[in-house]
Structure formats: structure tokens, C-alpha cells
Amino acid sequence: MITFDRVSKRYEEGHDALREVSVSIDRDELVFLTGHSGAGKSTMLRLIMLMDRPSRGQVTVDGQNLATVRPRGVPQHRRNIGVVFQNHQLLFDRTVFDNVALPLIIAGYDHREVGRRVRAALDKVGLLNRERAMPLTLSGGEQQRVGIARAVVGKPKILLADEPTGNLDPTLSAEIMNLFEAFNQVGVTVLIASHDLILISRLQHRIITLQQGRLVTGNAP
Amino acid sequence: MMGRRENLRRKEGASPSEANLRDRYHGWLQHHRLSAADSLLRVLDNLGPSLLTWLVIGIALALPVGLNVALDNVNELSAGWDSPAQISVFLQEGISADRANQLEIELSAREDIAQTQFVSREEALAEFSTLSGFADVLASLQKNPLPNLILITPTDNLQGSSVSALRESIQGMPDVAEAVLDMEWLQRLNRIMELSRRLVMAIGLMLVAGVLLILGNTIRLAIENRRDEIVIVKLVGGSNAFVRRPFLYTGLWYGVGGGGLAALLVSLSLWYLEEPVGNLVLLYGSAFQLRGLGVMGALNLITLGGLLGLGGAWLAVTRHIASIEPR
Numbered sequence: 001m002i003t004f005d006r007v008s009k010r011y012e013e014g015h016d017a018l019r020e021v022s023v024s025i026d027r028d029e030l031v032f033l034t035g036h037s038g039a040g041k042s043t044m045l046r047l048i049m050l051m052d053r054p055s056r057g058q059v060t061v062d063g064q065n066l067a068t069v070r071p072r073g074v075p076q077h078r079r080n081i082g083v084v085f086q087n088h089q090l091l092f093d094r095t096v097f098d099n100v101a102l103p104l105i106i107a108g109y110d111h112r113e114v115g116r117r118v119r120a121a122l123d124k125v126g127l128l129n130r131e132r133a134m135p136l137t138l139s140g141g142e143q144q145r146v147g148i149a150r151a152v153v154g155k156p157k158i159l160l161a162d163e164p165t166g167n168l169d170p171t172l173s174a175e176i177m178n179l180f181e182a183f184n185q186v187g188v189t190v191l192i193a194s195h196d197l198i199l200i201s202r203l204q205h206r207i208i209t210l211q212q213g214r215l216v217t218g219n220a221p
Numbered sequence: 222m223m224g225r226r227e228n229l230r231r232k233e234g235a236s237p238s239e240a241n242l243r244d245r246y247h248g249w250l251q252h253h254r255l256s257a258a259d260s261l262l263r264v265l266d267n268l269g270p271s272l273l274t275w276l277v278i279g280i281a282l283a284l285p286v287g288l289n290v291a292l293d294n295v296n297e298l299s300a301g302w303d304s305p306a307q308i309s310v311f312l313q314e315g316i317s318a319d320r321a322n323q324l325e326i327e328l329s330a331r332e333d334i335a336q337t338q339f340v341s342r343e344e345a346l347a348e349f350s351t352l353s354g355f356a357d358v359l360a361s362l363q364k365n366p367l368p369n370l371i372l373i374t375p376t377d378n379l380q381g382s383s384v385s386a387l388r389e390s391i392q393g394m395p396d397v398a399e400a401v402l403d404m405e406w407l408q409r410l411n412r413i414m415e416l417s418r419r420l421v422m423a424i425g426l427m428l429v430a431g432v433l434l435i436l437g438n439t440i441r442l443a444i445e446n447r448r449d450e451i452v453i454v455k456l457v458g459g460s461n462a463f464v465r466r467p468f469l470y471t472g473l474w475y476g477v478g479g480g481g482l483a484a485l486l487v488s489l490s491l492w493y494l495e496e497p498v499g500n501l502v503l504l505y506g507s508a509f510q511l512r513g514l515g516v517m518g519a520l521n522l523i524t525l526g527g528l529l530g531l532g533g534a535w536l537a538v539t540r541h542i543a544s545i546e547p548r
Contacts, residue, residue: 049456051547072460079458089453103457105255108248150457 001027001158001189002048007057009043009213017043019213020057025191027157030184031218032200033193035210041193044210045160048191049081050074062157079107082151082188086163088143090135096122096146097131103154121153125179141172148179152188159183161192165199173199252466260470264478271475274439278479278526281432283486285425286522290487290514292417298502298509299410307403308388312369316396321369324396328373333387336374342367368398429529432479436533440472444541456547465538469531476530477523484519 002025009018018040025031033041046052047059050066059066062080069077082103090099100121104114122128125145135143144164151159161180165173173196181203184190194200200207208218264271310328312321318341329337340348345367350356373391375384384402391400444451451464491513502509514522 049547051456075455075458075460075463077458078456083456089456091450091453102454102459105248105252106454106457106459106463108245108252110244110247111251113244 001025001029001062002191003058003060004044004047005058005060007047007054007059009040009047009052010055016213018047018054018210021210021213021215022057023208023215023219025189027189028184028187030181030190030192030205032203032205032207033191033210034195034197034200034207035216037195038212039210040213041195041210042162043213045083045162045191045193048158048160049083050077075106079103079154080156080158082154082156082159084144084147084151084159084161084164086166088135088147090143090146090150092135094135095131096127096133096135096138099135099146100131100149100153103150107154117153117155118149121149124152124182125149140167141175144168144172144176145179148176152183157187157189159188159190161190161194163194164192165194165196170199177203252463256467257470257473260467261474264471264474271478274435274475275478275482277435278432278475278529279482279486281428281435282480282483282522282526282529283490285421285428286483286514286518287487287490288421288424289418290491290512290518292414292421294512296414297512299407299414308373308375308384308391309401309403310371310373310391310397311399311401312371313396313398314368316369318369320396321371324394325371328371328391333376333383334373335376338372340370340372342369345370432529433533433536436472436475436530437536439475440468440534440537441541443471444468444537444545448545451542451545452547455545461542464542468538468542469534472530472532472534472537473527474530476526476528476533478526479530480523480526481519483526484514484522487514487522488519 004021004023007018007021008016010016021040021044033044035041043052047054047066048061050069053067061077064077066077091102097118100118101114104117109117119128119131122131125148127142127145127149130138130142135146138146148164151161159180164180165176168176177192177199180190180192192200206218209216312324316324321339321341325337325339328334342365346359346365349367350359353359373387375387388400388402391397454464491511495511498509498511
């Protein structure tokens with residue numbers, strides 16, 4: 001589903017974020033991506049999201065070589081990927097419902113369909129009764145679940161998460177991870193960047209470790 | 222084997238890209254409605270700054286439009302004076318009154334001349350001394366300095382250039398010293414009007430450019446204020462067009478409001494001028510009435526404002542939105 005083939009990324013200031021990384025993630029897999037900060041976790045996610053282009057090598061997502069995606073095609077590419085951020089990236093002047101509905105509005109869904117899907121997604125993350133709330137009135141864990149609902153509402157094939165439990169206590173973190181496992185079980189490819197080794201080693205999934213831009217472990221499923 | 226499973230799953234849940242065309246069209250329309258309403262609400266929510274923007278646009282548009290309306294009125298007023306013009310034909314010195322009379326008859330026989338009037342040099346002198354108040358000075362002159370004069374009124378259907386041609390043909394007659402068209406001041410007025418129109422046009426163009434820049438800057442600020450939101454929208458797959466839409470509507474609302482305000486300002490100014498203009502034309506015994514913008518004029522002005530708003534917003538969004546990318 002996601003393949004990195006000898007991918008390097010050097011930023012303009014000369015910093016090598018990724019060096020010759022080759023890794024493949026299958027459909028149906030849930031994979032953790034770990035390493036110290038600056039090891040290249042975020043860079044890998046950014047390349048998959050086409051927020052950046054690799055300096056060398058090839059990234060393939062769902063059978064498509066990302067080098068062939070032109071700037072005009074980037075939005076369409078991103079619509080097929082759900083993303084969860086550490087800082088949630090919610091719109092604080094919109095309700096929970098409107099936040100979750102955003103990807104559907106962008107994709108051009110009819111408003112009845114939007115309502116149905118948003119409620120289904122909110123139901124999955126256990127926030128169905130908060131759809132009219134403003135994000136700032138929610139706790140950190142609830143905000144993160146809104147972010148997850150927004151990531152999955154468009155039924156993407158791939159779900160990316162960048163430190164999704166970064167600011168949460170262990171109990172909430174475990175709940176969030178359970179949610180990701182649940183989505184993985186219905187067929188979504190999930191890639192989670194996290195440095196919470198204690199938490200992720202408890203869960204039985206492949207762990208890819210990066211160190212200074214190089215892949216250390218977790219190359220094969 | 223794998224392919225089969227894949228197909229099955231794809232059928233279960235349509236991905237966003239598989240939303241069918243009709244739904245997409247509805248969704249697109251819906252987003253236009255949403256953007257329009259949302260932008261309008263934002264403009265109205267910040268009523269203070271929005272009012273300022275409207276005023277700036279309104280004044281910038283009202284100035285050239287108001288001047289143009291004023292010129293239209295002057296044009297209307299002077300249209301009644303265009304014709305018939307009068308040609309004063311001064312005869313050569315030493316032409317006798319009999320010869321002059323004969324010439325008048327000849328002239329009045331022409332088809333392009335409606336009316337002639339002979340003013341002998343004696344009559345002219347008498348009229349001049351009563352009108353000018355120089356009677357004493359004139360009486361002391363040994364010799365009447367004034368020539369014989371025939372006043373000619375061309376036929377009504379004669380237009381400007383043929384009146385000039387008529388003047389020239391009379392000028393060419395042997396007994397005639399000079400034929401003067403009494404329309405020169407009107408021609409000068411028309412030239413001045415033409416010049417004024419160009420000036421108003423130039424001022425208008427400059428102000429329109431100013432409006433575009435002001436709107437562009439206002440929209441740029443709005444974009445900056447919502448930078449985080451734009452980043453999020455782009456992260457979840459919003460295209461540039463999707464992000465642009467609400468800002469274009471914001472520009473439209475600013476422009477439409479400014480255009481409406483401009484129409485109001487022009488109407489108010491005309492209403493303010495109506496009484497003194499009425500008094501003035503009454504003195505001249507004219508039935509002239511100030512002509513305003515009219516409903517069509519006001520609608521045109523609002524449309525113009527809206528187009529300028531869209532244009533200014535377009536300038537801003539094309540320059541700034543593409544450069545805001547998730548980092």
C-alpha cells in the first residue's frame with residue numbers, strides 16, 4: 001500500500017532527514033514508526049502526504065508513484081489519506097460537526113450524506129452527543145478524537161497519525177490506540193508515528209525504527 | 222486473490238473520489254452557497270471595518286460617477302442650444318443699402334436658409350449706442366465705423382458641418398467682408414465638455430485601480446487572518462479553488478456594498494443640488510430638471526462594484542493562497 005524505495009530527503013539547509021530508506025507497508029497493516037525526534041518520522045509522513053518531495057528515490061502509495069502526481073493532483077491525493085496530528089489541527093471557530101464534515105464538504109458530498117457520515121464517524125469515536133460543541137470546550141483527548149473522526153469520515157484507505165498521543169495521559173493514549181486498531185480491523189492501512197515506546201511495544205504490531213534518517217529495524221512485516 | 226479482496230472492499234465503502242458526478246455538482250453548488258453565506262456573515266460580523274471598506278470603495282466610485290452624471294446634465298442642458306445657429310454676415314464697406322437689400326433677398330431665396338434679417342449700419346449704430354452707453358463717444362465720431370449686417374438663420378435640419386459649409390460659401394461672396402458663425406462659444410463648450418469627460422475618465426480609471434488595490438489588500442489581510450484554517454483545509458485535500466471561494470465572495474460583498482453606497486452618495490449629492498439648480502434654471506426661464514442615476518444606473522454601479530470586488534479579491538487570492546502550503 002505504501003512503498004519507500006531508497007528514499008532520501010535532504011533539506012535546503014543541508015540537513016539529511018532521510019537516507020536511503022526502503023520499506024513497504026501492506027494493505028491491512030498497522031505499523032508504528034518510531035525514533036528520536038528528528039529521526040525522520042515526520043518527514044516520511046510528509047512525503048506520503050506530498051507536503052514534500054523526496055530528493056532521491058521513489059514513494060508509491062496505493063499503486064501510484066507519487067513523483068507522477070502534479071501539484072494540481074495533490075488535493076485529490078490527500079483526500080484518499082486520513083491524517084491525525086499531535087496538535088489536532090482543528091478549526092476552533094467551527095463546531096465539532098463542521099470540523100468533521102470538512103473533508104466531505106471538500107469532496108463535494110450532498111448535505112444529507114454529509115450528516116449521515118459525520119454522525120457515523122462521531123459515533124465511532126464516541127462523541128456523537130458533542131456534535132454541536134466548539135472544540136475549545138472539549139478535553140485534549142476529546143479534541144484528538146474529533147481529529148480522528150475527521151481523518152476517517154471520508155473512508156480513506158490509509159490513515160496516518162503523527163504523535164497522536166503526544167499530549168495525552170496513558171489511559172487516554174491506550175484508548176486512542178484502540179481506536180486506530182479498530183479502524184485497521186475494518187481494512188484501513190494505518191501508519192502511526194510515535195515515540196511512546198512503552199505503549200506501542202505492548203501492542204502487537206510491526207515497529208519501524210528510524211535513527212538519524214536511516215531505517216534501523218522493521219523493514220519486513 | 223488479493224485483487225478480488227480489494228474489489229470487494231472497494232465496493233463496500235465508496236471513497237470520496239468515487240462520489241458520482243451529480244452529487245459532486247450538488248456539493249459544488251452547496252459549497253458556493255455556503256461560502257457566499259459564510260463570507261457575508263463574516264463581513265457583517267465585523268461591521269465597523271467592513272463599513273470603512275464600503276465607504277472607501279463607495280467614495281472612490283461615487284466621485285467619477287457623480288462627475289459623469291453632472292456632465293450628462295450639462296450636455297442635456299446645452300443640447301437645446303445646438304441649433305439653429307446664427308450667421309452674422311458683415312458686408313464690405315461702401316456697399317449701398319440697396320445693394321445690401323438685394324443681397325438679403327438673394328440669400329433668403331437659398332434653400333438652406335430659413336430666415337434673414339438686414340441690419341443697416343445706421344440701425345446698428347443706434348442700437349449699439351443705446352445698449353453700450355457710449356452714446357456720447359459714438360456721437361463724436363465723424364464716421365459710422367459699423368458695417369452693414371445681414372443676420373442669417375439656417376434651416377433647422379442643417380447640421381454642424383453643413384452650417385460651417387454655408388458660412389464658408391457666404392464668406393466667399395464678393396460683397397461680403399466676413400461671415401461669422403455665432404456658434405463658436407458652443408463649440409468651445411463642447412470641446413471643454415469633451416476634455417472634462419476625458420479627465421473624468423482618467424480620474425475614474427485611477428480610482429478604479431485604487432479600489433482594486435484596496436480590495437486586494439483587504440482580502441490579503443483576511444487571508445492572513447485565516448492562514449491556519451487554509452493550511453488545515455489544504456491538509457485534508459482542499460484544492461486552491463476550494464480555498465479561494467470564500468475569499469472571492471468576501472471581495473464580492475465588499476464590492477457590492479461599496480457600489481450600493483456609491484449609488485446612495487451620488488443620489489444624495491444630486492438631491493442636495495436639486496434646489497439650487499432649480500432656482501438657477503428658473504432665472505433663465507428654462508424647464509430643465511436635474512437627471513439622476515436612475516434605477517439602471519444604480520444597478521450598473523452595484524454591478525461594477527461587485528466586479529471590482531471580485532477582481533480585487535482575485536488579485537489577492539491568486540498571489541497569496543497558492544503560497545500558503547502546509548509546512
